Amino acid sequence: KNTASGKSLNELPTKDEEEDKVGESSAAGKCESFPPESRRSASGSESTPLHSNKRSNTSNTSQGASTSLAQDADEESEQTAMSSLHSQIEEIDRRGKKLFKEKKYLDAAEVFSEALDLIDSKVPETQVDRYKSLNRQVVTLMNNRSAMYEKGGMPDLALHDCEGILEIDPAHAKARTRKLRILEGLNRHNEALVECCALQLKFMQDNRDKLRMGIPVTPPVPQSKIEDLMGVILPDQIDKTMKDIETKYGNQDRPLPSCHTILQLLQSFTGYNSWMAKAAKDGSLDALTSTIDKTQDDAKKVELLLKRGRRYAFHRKFELCKNDFETAYALVEKGGNDLKKTMDTDTYARVLEWTGTCRHLRYDLEGAITCYEACSDADPTNAAILVKRAGVKMDSGKLEEAMKLFDTALSLDPTAVDALLHRANLRMLQQKPAEAKSDLERCLELRPDHVFARLRLATISMALEDLPGATKALDEAERIDPQSSDVHSYRGELYFAQGQFIEARAEFDRAIECDAGNPTPYVNAALAVMNTPTGNGGPPDIPEAIRFLEKAINVDPQFHNAYVHLGQLKLSMATDLSTAREVIALYDKGLDYCRTADELKDIVSMRILTVAQVDAASSLKMDTLNMQ
Numbered sequence: 268k269n270t271a272s273g274k275s276l277n278e279l280p281t282k283d284e285e286e287d288k289v290g291e292s293s294a295a296g297k298c299e300s301f302p303p304e305s306r307r308s309a310s311g312s313e314s315t316p317l318h319s320n321k322r323s324n325t326s327n328t329s330q331g332a333s334t335s336l337a338q339d340a341d342e343e344s345e346q347t348a349m350s351s352l353h354s355q356i357e358e359i360d361r362r363g364k365k366l367f368k369e370k371k372y373l374d375a376a377e378v379f380s381e382a383l384d385l386i387d388s389k390v391p392e393t394q395v396d397r398y399k400s401l402n403r404q405v406v407t408l409m410n411n412r413s414a415m416y417e418k419g420g421m422p423d424l425a426l427h428d429c430e431g432i433l434e435i436d437p438a439h440a441k442a443r444t445r446k447l448r449i450l451e452g453l454n455r456h457n458e459a460l461v462e463c464c465a466l467q468l469k470f471m472q473d474n475r476d477k478l479r480m481g482i483p484v485t486p487p488v489p490q491s492k493i494e495d496l497m498g499v500i501l502p503d504q505i506d507k508t509m510k511d512i513e514t515k516y517g518n519q520d521r522p523l524p525s526c527h528t529i530l531q532l533l534q535s536f537t538g539y540n541s542w543m544a545k546a547a548k549d550g551s552l553d554a555l556t557s558t559i560d561k562t563q564d565d566a567k568k569v570e571l572l573l574k575r576g577r578r579y580a581f582h583r584k585f586e587l588c589k590n591d592f593e594t595a596y597a598l599v600e601k602g603g604n605d606l607k608k609t610m611d612t613d614t615y616a617r618v619l620e621w622t623g624t625c626r627h628l629r630y631d632l633e634g635a636i637t638c639y640e641a642c643s644d645a646d647p648t649n650a651a652i653l654v655k656r657a658g659v660k661m662d663s664g665k666l667e668e669a670m671k672l673f674d675t676a677l678s679l680d681p682t683a684v685d686a687l688l689h690r691a692n693l694r695m696l697q698q699k700p701a702e703a704k705s706d707l708e709r710c711l712e713l714r715p716d717h718v719f720a721r722l723r724l725a726t727i728s729m730a731l732e733d734l735p736g737a738t739k740a741l742d743e744a745e746r747i748d749p750q751s752s753d754v755h756s757y758r759g760e761l762y763f764a765q766g767q768f769i770e771a772r773a774e775f776d777r778a779i780e781c782d783a784g785n786p787t788p789y790v791n792a793a794l795a796v797m798n799t800p801t802g803n804g805g806p807p808d809i810p811e812a813i814r815f816l817e818k819a820i821n822v823d824p825q826f827h828n829a830y831v832h833l834g835q836l837k838l839s840m841a842t843d844l845s846t847a848r849e850v851i852a853l854y855d856k857g858l859d860y861c862r863t864a865d866e867l868k869d870i871v872s873m874r875i876l877t878v879a880q881v882d883a884a885s886s887l888k889m890d891t892l893n894m895q
Contacts, residue, residue: 352389356382356404363411376415376424379408406432410442422449437887438469440487447488451496460496460875463488464883468892497872504871505864512861521629521862525823527784529585529628531753535719536685538651546581549574565602566609569595573618589625596622596638616646620655627659630862635659650676650683657686661693662863669693684710688720691727700727718748725757729764737761752782759791768799786826789819793832809836820857830857831869838877843891847881 359382366375386401413428426449432442447462466487474484523529533539549555555575562568576591595618599606607615623638639656646652657672670693676686687710694703704727710720721744728736741761744754759774772795778788793815797807816833819826834850834857841847854874861867884892 352385352401353404355385356408359385360408360411363415367411367415372415372419373421376412376419376421379412379415382408383412402435406435406439410439413442413445417445417449422453425449426453433886437465440466440469444487456496456499457875457879460493460500460879461882461886463493463496464876464879465886467493468880468883468889469887472889497875500875501868501872504875505868508858508861508867508871509864512858512867515859521631522825522860523585523589523625523628524825525784525786526583526585527782527786527823528825530583532624532628533580535688536651536654537714542577543581546574546577549578552578552582565598565606569598569606569610569618570614572598573614573621576621585628588621589629592618592621592625612645616642616649619645620652623655623659627655627662630662632659632663648679650680651685653679654683654685654689657693658689661696666693666697682713684714684717684720687713688717688723691720691723695727695730700730703727704731716747718744718751718754721747722753722757725761729761734761734765750781752778752785752788754778755781756785756788756791759788759795763791763795763798768795771795772799784822786819786823786829789815789822790826790829790832793819793836797836809840812836813840824856825860827857827861827866827870830854831873834870834873834877838880838892841892844881844884844889847877847884847892850877851881 359378363375363378363382366372366378383405386405390401409428409432413425413432416422416425416428426446429442429446429449432439433446436442443462443466447459447466450456450459450462470484470487471478477484552575555571555578559568559571559575562571572591572595576588576595579585579588579591599610599615599618619638619642623635623642626632626638627635636656636659639652639659642652643649643656653672653676657669657676660666660669660672670690673686673690673693676683677690680686687706691703691706691710694700694706704724707720707724707727710717711724714720721740725737725740725744728734728740738761741754741758744751745758748754755774755778759771759778762768762771762774772792775788775792775795778785779792793812796812796815797809799807801808813833813836816829816836819829820833823829830853834853837853838847838850841850851874854870854877857870858867858874861870880892884890
């Protein structure tokens with residue numbers, strides 16, 4: 268005989284376990300009181316949209332449905348009333364299961380709805396808390412109806428029931444697994460990823476001790492499932508983010524990169540020292556400004572703007588430098604051929620070259636190539652301009668066109684070290700390290716003191732696992748420029764690759780001392796910290812690693828790699844979901860500075876996963892992602 272606590276109804280097997288023995292409800296003993304609306308049919312009414320669940324007064328199962336338990340209690344004990352209700356539910360449930368075995372899935376769904384309607388009619392909303400024992404029956408009935416809807420080809424109704432179950436019992440594995448499967452079938456991949464994360468988080472919570480001790484346990488969702496979903500979600504999200512960035516900037520100038528990044532580009536060309544010497548002789552900024560203000564002749568003003576822009580670059584005031592070159596270029600374009608005829612040819616070519624460089628730095632690739640091509644027309648034998656044009660083509664993803672420009676530059680000047688250096692970069696993008704190494708070796712034959720070439724050679728040697736070759740290249744680079752931040756950062760990376768983390772950290776610290784504006788050694792130092800245990804074999808100093816990464820972003824907001832690592836560390840340290848959401852905001856900040864799909868790919872990927880994890884934790888009513 269049933270007691271007032273009620274006998275558990277059996278759940279129907281899931282799609283993957285139809286042949287297995289039917290088990291007890293997974294929700295038993297786990298639920299609190301439930302809202303009546305979550306027990307209604309998936310259509311939102313008290314009946315399914317297929318057939319009415321209302322029965323006539325002659326129906327045995329629903330006779331007296333309008334009479335509440337509270338009223339029944341006047342005539343019989345509450346225990347007897349509950350026992351009667353459970354008996355009625357079980358009789359309806361048996362009919363539903365019989366229809367299931369006959370593969371009459373939608374008819375079975377209607378019968379399960381009948382049982383749920385009976386509960387709604389017998390238990391007023393105001394008295395729900397008194398009858399918590401019915402939660403198990405409600406969850407089981409909704410789960411069985413959801414299974415019938417899924418098998419009957421009505422995924423939206425099945426999904427609605429899954430959501431109703433999870434409102435009552437967020438940990439209900441069958442409902443969440445079915446929800447995941449249905450969402451995938453509906454191509455709602457982002458939501459499916461949330462369900463994957465929810466299953467994983469619940470698994471980690473339930474098995475934290477085993478996981479901590481290294482005891483093997485099988486996760487409910489294979490990693491391949493998450494990877495498959497990300498494979499669908501990520502490309503679309505990258506495209507959307509790129510469009511958002513383009514919409515945001517429109518015709519506006521994008522910000523210049525950091526001073527360190529600009530200098531790296533400028534110093535990679537052999538003409539750097541030459542124009543720096545000219546800038547030093549062009550006069551002070553105050554003197555140039557005074558002369559510009561007094562000059563009425565446009566040709567003369569263009570020449571003076573070129574000189575002042577160069578002088579600003581000399582003082583590393585690159586924003587002001589960019590403004591002068593753009594102003595000079597605008598004057599030339601406005602003056603047309605008449606103005607160009609009165610100008611010195613070299614002045615015109617250098618205005619085009621500098622304007623192209625500034626546009627390239629701002630990632631205005633079309634504007635940059637327009638200036639560089641016009642510069643090539645004005646200065647056709649200048650191999651360096653062809654190299655800069657090739658650089659724009661590389662950033663545009665037009666690698667074959669870039670290679671033709673490098674080849675043309677070297678046909679003009681076989682000793683053009685700029686072409687050899689930058690072509691080596693292209694060959695690395697093409698995954699041709701041997702050919703890149705050949706270009707660099709030729710570059711060093713022509714110019715043995717070329718620090719950038721030796722650093723690139725060290726990188727290639729490391730990629731080829733030639734550690735002695737990498738060490739030799741770095742030794743030579745340090746001999747040429749012992750205060751180079753990049754030299755020490757590269758050497759630290761070499762130590763890091765060999766597992767010598769303490770030595771690596773020392774080199775990264777030295778790199779920061781040499782140039783506090785170089786973001787790379789900050790990120791590398793953070794990684795070294797994360798791989799170095801604290802005293803007595805304790806865990807790494809995560810707060811120190813976070814400080815390094817925050818410093819990297821501070822000195823160069825466009826250093827995308829720092830956002831990825833910082834977000835991962837902060838998420839691992841988050842003690843509540845509000846802190847976890849701050850990581851999402853951090854990724855959004857990083858995306859604001861991205862210019863290409865390659866730059867934003869890692870940040871977008873981490874953002875998608877973080878959003879899914881936070882949403883999953885919220886769905887499970889968890890307060891944190893931290894399982895420690």
